[in-house]
Amino acid sequence: MPYASPLEARIAKKVARASIEHSLIEPNDRVMVGLSGGKDSWALLQILDVIGKRAPFPFTVVAVNVDSGYKDFKHGVIKRACEDRGWDIRIEHTEIGEVMDDLLEANATPCSLCARLRRGVLYRIAEEEGATKIALGHHLDDFIETLLLNLFFGGALKAMPARLVSDDQRHVVIRPLVYVSEQEALEYAMACELPIVGCCCPACGDLGLQRQRLKRLIGDLEREHPGIKSSMLKAIQNVHPRHLLDRRLNPLDVMARTGHVDGDDDGEAVSTAAHPLPVLRRTGTSGADRVS
Numbered sequence: 503m504p505y506a507s508p509l510e511a512r513i514a515k516k517v518a519r520a521s522i523e524h525s526l527i528e529p530n531d532r533v534m535v536g537l538s539g540g541k542d543s544w545a546l547l548q549i550l551d552v553i554g555k556r557a558p559f560p561f562t563v564v565a566v567n568v569d570s571g572y573k574d575f576k577h578g579v580i581k582r583a584c585e586d587r588g589w590d591i592r593i594e595h596t597e598i599g600e601v602m603d604d605l606l607e608a609n610a611t612p613c614s615l616c617a618r619l620r621r622g623v624l625y626r627i628a629e630e631e632g633a634t635k636i637a638l639g640h641h642l643d644d645f646i647e648t649l650l651l652n653l654f655f656g657g658a659l660k661a662m663p664a665r666l667v668s669d670d671q672r673h674v675v676i677r678p679l680v681y682v683s684e685q686e687a688l689e690y691a692m693a694c695e696l697p698i699v700g701c702c703c704p705a706c707g708d709l710g711l712q713r714q715r716l717k718r719l720i721g722d723l724e725r726e727h728p729g730i731k732s733s734m735l736k737a738i739q740n741v742h743p744r745h746l747l748d749r750r751l752n753p754l755d756v757m758a759r760t761g762h763v764d765g766d767d768d769g770e771a772v773s774t775a776a777h778p779l780p781v782l783r784r785t786g787t788s789g790a791d792r793v794s
């Protein structure tokens with residue numbers, strides 16, 4: 503079956519490579535795609551649909567949108583677009599927006615807290631849906647930006663895992679777009695006429711000052727020295743532990759190695775540890791919101 507465009511062929515190849523290299527999608531997987539309605543998760547859902555029709559082994563896909571409860575959020579648009587394409591979609595209505603309003607000080611950047619609350623909801627739904635993998639739409643630029651955020655502001659040398667097993671071993675989070683650039687995801691979502699909608703929270707699209715600055719920096723450097731981004735990607739695949747100063751990586755230093763707990767660390771650059779996580783009540787998944 504031919505691809506719809508050279509762009510689609512290129513993205514499919516990158517996703518297939520990521521999948522093979524990091525064991526992302528495996529035979530008989532039920533992949534639950536976190537669908538925000540933004541360009542990246544739309545691009546992910548579309549390409550998994552394309553790959554699913556060509557893969558040498560069977561896997562199924564279900565999309566889940568976590569509605570934070572903001573009144574203007576266009577979940578109907580997301581649902582209709584999926585229905586039109588024959589994609590399995592579930593919209594989960596939550597009170598995340600309300601909880602955020604209660605927990606955050608007026609000037610805080612809410613995105614990392616919101617992401618943590620959403621992750622809890624996605625874990626629960628994955629169990630209900632019998633999903634073996636939870637796929638998120640983070641792309642190459644997200645990996646690089648997170649690497650630099652951690653380096654410049656977090657005092658750690660880390661990006662994000664392409665495949666993460668949760669602490670309790672019950673969930674596997676995957677990021678199949680790791681080799682796909684943000685620009686490719688945007689062009690693909692637009693070419694496929696997928697309806698891009700914002701989450702409608704008061705900080706929607708607000709990246710935070712540090713990330714914005716790094717985006718500009720990387721953009722400028724890439725223009726001056728094309729290839730910088732691929733070099734950074736290569737760097738996180740080509741780590742030389744003995745040329746770093748982390749004593750836990752030195753096999754002779756047994757004392758330092760004990761006590762190193764990696765935890766369910768997903769590479770988020772900004773700590774939200776100050777916020778205790780409330781238990782989210784479900785506000786309903788009506789039959790009307792669920793289609794197959």
Ligand SMILES: Nc1ncnc2c1ncn2[C@@H]1O[C@H](COP(=O)(O)OP(=O)(O)OP(=O)(O)O)[C@@H](O)[C@H]1O
Binds near residue numbers: 568
């Ligand atoms: N409301 C949501 N419901 C389900 N999954 C979500 C939701 N919001 C985000 N996600 C998942 O988490 C990923 C990262 O979220 P983030 O808010 O950083 O979005 P993003 O980088 O702008 O991507 P997108 O363009 O998909 O919104 C998304 O790509 C998506 O897979």
